[in-house]
Amino acid sequence: MSPKIPKTMKALVLEEFGKPVQLKEIPVPKPRYNEVLIKIEYAPLNPMDLSFLKGSYSSVKKLPVTPGFEGSGTVVASGGGLYGWSLIGKRVAVYVQRSPHGCYAEYAVTNAFQCITVPETVSFENAASGLVNPLTVVMMHKKTLKKKAKAIISNPGASAVGRMIYRYFTANGIKVINIVRRQEQVDLLKKEENAEYVLNSSDPNFQKDLNQLSKKLGATVSFDAVGGSLCAVILNNMPDGSSTYVYGNLSMKNSEASQNDLIFKHKKIKGFWLVDWMKKTSVLENYFLSKKLGSMYNNIMATSFARKYPLNQIEEACRFYLKNMTEGKILLSPSAIEISEINDKKINEQCAQQIQPRL
Structure with a gap:
């Protein structure tokens, strides 16, 4: 009835x-x-x-x-x-x-x-x-596989979608470098998520540590929801040929990138919007993908x-x-x-x- x-x-x-x-x-x-x-x-x-x-x-x-x-x-x-x-x-x-x-x-x-x-x-x-963030993370993973990246950078790592990114990518064998702004967020990710790589952007050694770690792990893809000058800092400290995908603008400032990175180091910065990805996939594919999420x-x-x-x-x-x-x-x-x-x-x-x- x-x-x-x-x-x-x-x-x-x-x-x-x-x-x-x-x-x-x-x-x-x-x-x-x-x-x-x-x-x-x-x-x-x-x-x-x-x-x-x-x-x-x-x-x-x-x-x-x-x-x-x-x-x-x-x-x-x-x-x-x-x-x-x-x-x-x-x-x-x-x-x-x-x-x-x-x-x-x-x-x-x-x-x-x-x-x-x-x-x-x-x-x-x-x-x-159950849909927007999980589907976004799955689509990010598909993009990462297409780019053949061995590791990624996630900013902000302590957000709801950032934590999903860490879990899903780690479960699928891809290392994640989590970027946060405060020490309590570092402690949070290490305690609650068992995160191995967490860097504080407020730390004086942040750029040096990010540069070394991204090269060591082969982090040639980053996903950024903050924007602003930090976006440029992260891209600058990634290996040559890396790509940053911007999926948000929490800083309410335009995402930045240096000409040197874009021209001579062949780095890229692109937008990433779930709606665009959903338009490119069939209704049936989206349906089966969504069904897969229920168990997670x-x-x-x-x-x-x-x-x-x-x-x-x-x-x-x-x-x-x-x-x-x-x-x-x-x-x-x-x-x-x-x-x-x-x-x-x-x-x-x-x-x-x-x-x-x-x-």
Whole structure:
């Protein structure tokens, strides 16, 4: 028996970029052909969400819109299509790429093929960040294999995606040099992830150590979400012919590279965007790739979370997240009535213990 779907729902609505979102009572959206309606349990705050709210993220979505690119929940209706119908009643992780009905609401709509089923052993919390970061990491690994790199550099290494990069690449036999900004982040990665190579960019010997280590390990690929001058510093201390792929801009400054590196040392700096990669792969390939991720949500692809917030406290949630990114991601929940802490210590310890070679 299908669950009863209300006529209206609570949702955050963005009417103007750079302005606060508003919690409103709006009609529950109806899925079109090949789309499904999901009752949302949790939705994370990602850097891409923050950029979208400010108007600095490339998207086809037009205002007004309910933000929230990913989340977790249960499929309660389908607009048609065999796969969409098969998902009804299933627990899923979702990615809302094009639909204006995002996950910061009680219900969201997305393409059925941007949902993956979640095993009963995986909580809705862990599944909430089950697509964007995990798929990004898998695509990064494919790029690394194509470049035949023996090791990579990850900046920032202590972020949610940085820790996924370390686990996934290590499990597949590729060394990772993790770049962080503070000593407590060095200690964190060594303790919780058993990371072997962690360099502090604030250390006076940082450039010398990076230069020696990248050459020793053959780190000819780096993935950078910080940008700014540090991007140039890292590329400058990599072997000749190396490539940096920029997938974010946490510093809010343009990524840099020296002419000497680009011209005479044949180094490259390129953008890396998951959406572009998804366009280049078939729907079927993306589907099977996504299905593969489900078994990793409790270990290699697990995400550390710090707090849960109700929808009406998104402004406070954004402020906390921007100041405490290393502590873990923030979850928004339509059913939450107050802020609550999340203790992920056990999850992090399990991740470090469960990394196994060659997935």
